[in-house]
Amino acid sequence: MTGSAIELKCECKNDPWGKKGSDSFAGRLWSQNSGNSESLKDSETYSEMWMGTYPSLESRLASDDTLLSDHLKSHPELLGKAFCRKYSTDIPFLPKILSFAKALPLQLHPDKKLAEKLHAENPDKFADANHKPEIAVALTKFELFVGFKSFEDLEEVFALKALEDILPKREKLNDEVLRETCHTLLKLSPEKVSDIVSKLKQISPSELRRNHQVPELLERLSQQYSEFDNGNLVAALLMNYMVLKPGEAVCVPADSIHAWLSGDILECMARSDNVLNTGFCPRADRDNIDLFTRALTFNPQSRVSALLPAQSSPVGWNQRTCEFAPPFNEFNVLGLSLAAGEVETHVALEGPSLLVVTQGAGEMKIQGEDKSLRLHEGSVYFVATKVQLQFSTQKELKLYRAYAVV
Ligand SMILES: [Zn+2]
Known part of the structure; x- marks a missing residue:
């Protein structure tokens, strides 16, 4: 019997944009994750540690290596009847820890309708028929382009x-002009991109009052992906550039353009791996530009509207818990932060959850069960539906807990 809080063993990907060795937050948590004694290699990149039941990188029970999905199939009582009616035994969200030293591909995630179509046409490339709205919480300084x-x-x-x-001829700017502009920039030849990038890099920032970061961003991006990459122009010219402090978050609805530039984050998304990439990746990996620009939402988004504020959460009794509640149905994310000697109780939730310790150490007690579980950096737990938890620490403890909203 494994109880209602189950320690998990998680896997980490090694994409080339990941941070190296112990510089990688994802790598550090992964190497400390239970059942995982592998030490970090300085020359290896560690990009994403995944938690949950998505088939391509599934978590296992630390105790005996059983796939979490198999365990939940044989123990649906851990999920609850209301949850299983809605989602069967699949966890409908996918938390990840990401660490990136350079820009991730410029991307969007298709909405449900397009995902269904792409999955039917090309199931090898689009492995599921789900949409993938996502949130990203900064763990360290986080630079990004969004909307x-x-x-x-x-x-x-x-x-x-x-x-x-x-640029297209226009009377005034509107969504269609923006779509056409994005399409044009993505279709430019490598030589033309490089020519424009070098001209723009020489503009004095004072000429660009509202967009003064453009020359500097182009300089950085073209060093990362060469001055021939169309993504340079789309990101620096058209997209919001933001810098978040640890604990701040953004929300990216399905269809919305984004590219993460540097940092370490907790990402949580609807259970999907569908993505259309267009810049900051090899030309061969780029998805059809017509499809990309057709699928994009072109509502300009202010920086402020992309932010997802941390609210105080009714889940924590002692006000040590904040909550990120994005405007979609699959999940909310709780953030718990305790100083030495502090305790917090989380009321029993109606849905299952996954938690990951990002800093410090402590203990977790489950109401009604005798034992106390030890938490350390990299600990990942599945927690069953309707379980009340108490957290305590002798030094400090930071963790994030994503839960299904049933
Ligand atoms: Zn994304």
């Missing part, structure tokens, strides 16, 4: 001489 700039900011970009001969 399109406001039309006020874009007007200044559209007035740039270097872009004069390529």
Whole structure:
């Protein structure tokens, strides 16, 4: 019998954009994760540690290596009847720890309708028929591009001489002009991209009052992916650039363009692995640009509207827990932060949850069960539905807990 809180063993991916060795938050947590004694290699990149039941990188029970999905199939009582009616025995969300030293591919995740179509047409590439809205919580300083700039900011970009001969003719900016512009920038030849990038890098920041970071961002991006990458222009010219402090979060609805630039984050998304990539990746890996720009949502999004504020959460009794509640149904994420000697109780939740310790150590007690579980950096637990938990620490403890909203 494994009880209602089950320690998990998780896997980590090694994408080339990941941070190396012990610089990688994802790598460090993975190497400390239970059942995983592998030490980090300085020369290896560690990009994403996944938690949950998504088939391509599934978590296992630390006790005996059983797949979590198999265990839940034979113990649906851990999930609860209401949950199983809605989701069967699959956990409907997928938390990950990501660490990246350079930009991830410029991407969007298709909405449900498009995901169904792509999955039917090409199941090898689009492994599921689900949408993938996601949230990202900064664990360290987090730089990112998300959504399109406001039309006020874009007007200044559209007035740039270097872009004069390529931008669509227009009366004023609207969603369609933006779609066409994005399409045009993505279709430019490598030589043309490089030519524009070098012109734009020379512009003095004072000429770009609202977009003063453009030259500096182009410099950095072209060092990472060469000056020939169309993603340089789309990201630096059209998208919101943001810098988040640890604990701050953004929300990315399905269909919304984004690219993470640097940092370590906790990501949580609906259970899907569908992605359309277009920049900051080899040309061969780019998904059809027509499909990409058709699927994109072109509502410009202000930086402020991308932010997902941490709310105080009714789940924690002692106000040591905040909550990220995105405007979609699959999950919410709790953030618990305790100093030495503090305790917090989480009320019993109606759905199952996955928690990961990102800093410090402590103990977790389950109401009604005798034993106390030891938590340390990299601990990952599945917690069954309707279980009340008490957390305590002698030094400090930070953890995130994603739960299904049933
Ligand atoms: Zn994404």
